[in-house]
Amino acid sequence: METESVQVMVVTPHPDDAEFGVAGTVARWVSEQKRVIYVVCTNGDKGTSDEGVSPEDLVKTREDEQTAAANLLGVKGVIFLRHPDQGLEDTPEFRKEIVRLIRLYRPETVVTADPYRRYVWHRDHRITGQVTLDAIFPYARDHLAFPDLMKEGLSPHKVKEVLLWGTEDVNHRSDITETFHVKLAALRCHRSQVGHIPAEELEKRLRERHQSFAEGENFSLAEAFHRVEILW
Numbered sequence: 131m132e133t134e135s136v137q138v139m140v141v142t143p144h145p146d147d148a149e150f151g152v153a154g155t156v157a158r159w160v161s162e163q164k165r166v167i168y169v170v171c172t173n174g175d176k177g178t179s180d181e182g183v184s185p186e187d188l189v190k191t192r193e194d195e196q197t198a199a200a201n202l203l204g205v206k207g208v209i210f211l212r213h214p215d216q217g218l219e220d221t222p223e224f225r226k227e228i229v230r231l232i233r234l235y236r237p238e239t240v241v242t243a244d245p246y247r248r249y250v251w252h253r254d255h256r257i258t259g260q261v262t263l264d265a266i267f268p269y270a271r272d273h274l275a276f277p278d279l280m281k282e283g284l285s286p287h288k289v290k291e292v293l294l295w296g297t298e299d300v301n302h303r304s305d306i307t308e309t310f311h312v313k314l315a316a317l318r319c320h321r322s323q324v325g326h327i328p329a330e331e332l333e334k335r336l337r338e339r340h341q342s343f344a345e346g347e348n349f350s351l352a353e354a355f356h357r358v359e360i361l362w
């Protein structure tokens with residue numbers, strides 16, 4: 131795994147969330163020569179309705195699917211934190227893991243799940259978003275936060291921009307008209323999650339969703355985010 135700095139870090143709760151949330155934009159960034167890495171927080175071992183699949187086999191399958199999707203998109207690397215699915219908590223240890231990676235890879239932009247979606251929202255999505263926002267500010271920025279990281283040579287880092295998918299408060303639409311087909315192909319790598327949906331049906335559903343996100347824009351397909359610029 132390279133540790134060269136990147137422009138974009140995507141912090142995803144489960145294998146497949148990043149493809150649903152941001153893969154079209156990732157494909158565009160990669161085409162613009164931006165370096166992107168993925169951090170996958172959980173091992174996804176609860177993500178099946180098939181009672182014949184063991185959690186251990188599911189983890190292996192989902193990591194392979196995530197790696198295939200990332201490779202297809204041109205993502206530089208995938209870091210699997212392997213927390214248990216449905217088991218994330220807002221702890222100093224988890225926060226420190228994210229701070230460590232932000233300081234190591236020094237992204238300008240971090241993309242993750244919006245923790246402020248109301249009511250029915252996967253707990254892992256809520257906690258990933260919250261912990262990532264906290265890790266960005268103030269913990270990654272302040273040298274006195276986790277002082278042992280300084281001793282490891284991981285100096286403070288200021289992230290400039292956060293994009294949150296799954297948001298109810300869209301203020302940023304990213305043009306994925308040219309990369310929609312790449313997003314679709316990346317999503318199809320997650321066979322354990324979308325394999326039961328007929329190919330045309332998946333494309334139709336996805337196209338309708340991204341058309342609706344692009345309403346009012348001068349392009350036809352969009353991914354939608356709440357964007358936060360960090361000025362301090």
Ligand SMILES: [Zn+2]
Nearest residue numbers: 143144147252
């Ligand atoms: Zn998820």
